[in-house]
Amino acid sequence: MKMNLCSFFSVLLLHFVVLIPNHICVESRIVNFSKVKEFISRDDDKSPQGTRWAILLAGSNGYSNYRHQADVCHAYQVLKKGGLKDENIVVFMYDDIAFNEKNPRPGVLINNPRGEDVYNGVPKDYIGRDVNVNNFLNVLHGNKSALTGKGSGKVVSSGPNDTIFVYYADHGGAGILSMPGIFSEPLYANDFNDALIKKHKTGTYKSMVIYIEACEAGSMFEGLLKPGMNIYVTTASNAHESSWGYYCPDDVPAAPSEYTTCLGDLYSIAWLEDSEKYNMKAESLEKQYEVVRRRTFNENSDNGSHVIQYGDIKQLRNQSMYTYIGTNPENDEYKFSKIKTNSKPVQMLSHSRNQRDTDLIHFKQQYQNAPEGSEKKTKAWQRYQNVVHDRNYVDGSMDLIGKFLFGTTEMASEVLKAVRPAGQPVVDDWSCYKTMVEAYKKNCGPFSRYGLKHMRSLANMCNAGVKPENFAKASNYACNTLRKSSLQR
Numbered sequence: 001m002k003m004n005l006c007s008f009f010s011v012l013l014l015h016f017v018v019l020i021p022n023h024i025c026v027e028s029r030i031v032n033f034s035k036v037k038e039f040i041s042r043d044d045d046k047s048p049q050g051t052r053w054a055i056l057l058a059g060s061n062g063y064s065n066y067r068h069q070a071d072v073c074h075a076y077q078v079l080k081k082g083g084l085k086d087e088n089i090v091v092f093m094y095d096d097i098a099f100n101e102k103n104p105r106p107g108v109l110i111n112n113p114r115g116e117d118v119y120n121g122v123p124k125d126y127i128g129r130d131v132n133v134n135n136f137l138n139v140l141h142g143n144k145s146a147l148t149g150k151g152s153g154k155v156v157s158s159g160p161n162d163t164i165f166v167y168y169a170d171h172g173g174a175g176i177l178s179m180p181g182i183f184s185e186p187l188y189a190n191d192f193n194d195a196l197i198k199k200h201k202t203g204t205y206k207s208m209v210i211y212i213e214a215c216e217a218g219s220m221f222e223g224l225l226k227p228g229m230n231i232y233v234t235t236a237s238n239a240h241e242s243s244w245g246y247y248c249p250d251d252v253p254a255a256p257s258e259y260t261t262c263l264g265d266l267y268s269i270a271w272l273e274d275s276e277k278y279n280m281k282a283e284s285l286e287k288q289y290e291v292v293r294r295r296t297f298n299e300n301s302d303n304g305s306h307v308i309q310y311g312d313i314k315q316l317r318n319q320s321m322y323t324y325i326g327t328n329p330e331n332d333e334y335k336f337s338k339i340k341t342n343s344k345p346v347q348m349l350s351h352s353r354n355q356r357d358t359d360l361i362h363f364k365q366q367y368q369n370a371p372e373g374s375e376k377k378t379k380a381w382q383r384y385q386n387v388v389h390d391r392n393y394v395d396g397s398m399d400l401i402g403k404f405l406f407g408t409t410e411m412a413s414e415v416l417k418a419v420r421p422a423g424q425p426v427v428d429d430w431s432c433y434k435t436m437v438e439a440y441k442k443n444c445g446p447f448s449r450y451g452l453k454h455m456r457s458l459a460n461m462c463n464a465g466v467k468p469e470n471f472a473k474a475s476n477y478a479c480n481t482l483r484k485s486s487l488q489r
């Protein structure tokens with residue numbers, strides 16, 4: 001397997017100092033002191049700061065998805081140092097990583113090759129199967145009764161002066177965000193947007209910021225998020241591209257050699273490493289967007305993604321990050337003492353990994369690391385083959401479904417691969433889409449993390465007027481045919 005090589009830009013990557021040894025540490029944020037002071041003391045928001053609430057959710061499980069729980073635990077640490085209280089931070093994580101037998105440092109999660117433990121102290125509000133769509137939405141709505149007996153029962157009991165910060169990290173597909181376990185219901189974009197409308201109607205927040213790390217994350221909001229709800233969103237990727245894993249084995253910068261999995265995701269570490277380093281009172285939402293956008297774009301390569309803003313951008317972008325995530329008092333004086341205007345930017349090369357390939361990377365790495373001739377090696381090879389096999393099966397099934405429905409491969413590919421223009425939701429008829437997803441699962445098995453990339457084809461078929469019952473017939477035919485052939489799943 002070929003490495004994804006991409007040249008990382010230089011100048012803006014300087015928040016990246018955590019990774020650069022101290023002796024070549026360079027700080028390049030050139031700031032106008034008067035401006036910063038003006039910003040901190042500005043008075044554009046006269047109402048008192050209410051309570052800061054946060055929901056942090058890692059939507060995956062399995063060791064090959066180490067990075068999502070590491071991202072979320074890291075986010076908790078940043079918010080905690082920012083001054084948020086545990087009672088106001090609701091954490092969802094499957095919690096199968098820290099003590100996973102594959103974890104080289106039991107009980108410890110890192111989100112950076114040199115990073116410290118981010119797992120210690122993280123509240124386990126909802127773990128295991130309690131990480132699901134219903135619980136997430138009930139927590140957002142502050143519906144305590146719906147959560148009786150589930151996890152810690154903690155909810156966002158926000159009031160009209162409060163802010164809410166939502167951060168989600170995981171795999172996604174067209175108009176969906178995954179939840180842990182291949183059989184679990186994903187969060188559909190229409191349901192999420194309906195939930196936001198409902199939350200807004202109850203008047204139980206002042207403003208909300210949502211950060212989403214997932215493939216095709218933009219499709220959760222594109223053409224869907226209603227304006228005027230005081231919600232500001234950024235997504236790791238636009239509506240139709242992958243997002244990227246980071247600090248992966250053999251990459252630059254690499255995970256330590258004993259790790260067979262990526263430690264973070266590019267968009268996530270971009271906002272986290274920025275937030276833990278700077279004075280968040282002096283950083284606006286727009287400024288962080290710009291910092292994260294540049295880092296995540298991974299200049300001049302196709303191994304980065306486009307960070308997109310949605311919602312009430314104009315109204316909220318001048319607010320400080322502090323309003324949502326607080327700030328670590330240790331960073332207060334940061335800008336004022338450490339600016340070196342004459343320093344040269346550090347040139348670095350950096351790699352990232354398509355989130356959809358991280359399973360392959362993991363099992364390949366396990367295979368490579370296992371001793372020659374050992375049972376572990378045989379097993380790892382088997383698992384690697386299974387992943388390859390699964391990918392072929394999902395790809396093959398979509399080809400066959402297309403041919404069955406449209407007659408020719410050309411015609412099929414035109415529908416299946418279509419991407420709607422910006423501003424349009426990924427699908428109009430969500431009920432058609434959900435029915436097709438269920439039919440596919442029934443006839444072909446659950447979408448693998450890799451297979452999520454084909455969900456857009458189902459949405460497209462709905463948009464092209466294919467009836468769910470005809471899709472059901474097609475998927476039944478396609479997957480039976482594949483099973484009869486040597487591609488047994």
Ligand SMILES: *[C@@H]1O[C@H](CO)[C@@H](O)[C@H](O)[C@H]1NC(C)=O
Nearest residue numbers: 031032033034035036038039
């Ligand atoms: C710095 O900001 C102040 C206040 O906004 C402004 O008057 C001044 O011109 C700025 N200085 C530079 C060098 O941009």
Ligand SMILES: *[C@@H]1O[C@H](CO)[C@@H](O)[C@H](O)[C@H]1NC(C)=O
Nearest residue numbers: 046047048050159160161162
């Ligand atoms: C919200 O803030 C306003 C002042 O801007 C205050 O009058 C009101 O009591 C606050 N509401 C709550 C629920 O704290």
Ligand SMILES: *[C@@H]1O[C@H](CO)[C@@H](O)[C@H](O)[C@H]1NC(C)=O
Nearest residue numbers: 138141142143144145146147
């Ligand atoms: C809370 O959840 C319960 C159970 O799902 C539901 O019956 C009830 O309507 C919800 N309450 C609110 C205010 O949404």
Ligand SMILES: *[C@@H]1O[C@H](CO)[C@@H](O)[C@H](O)[C@H]1NC(C)=O
Nearest residue numbers: 044284314315316317318319
């Ligand atoms: C937001 O900040 C920009 C740049 O500092 C400024 O030009 C603009 O007027 C501000 N907008 C609002 C609504 O305060």
Ligand SMILES: CC(=O)N[C@H]1CO[C@H](CO)[C@@H](O)[C@@H]1O
Nearest residue numbers: 004005006300301302303354
């Ligand atoms: C998976 C992927 O997109 N890899 C690409 C990363 O960037 C390099 C250089 O731009 C390409 O050659 C790879 O194909």
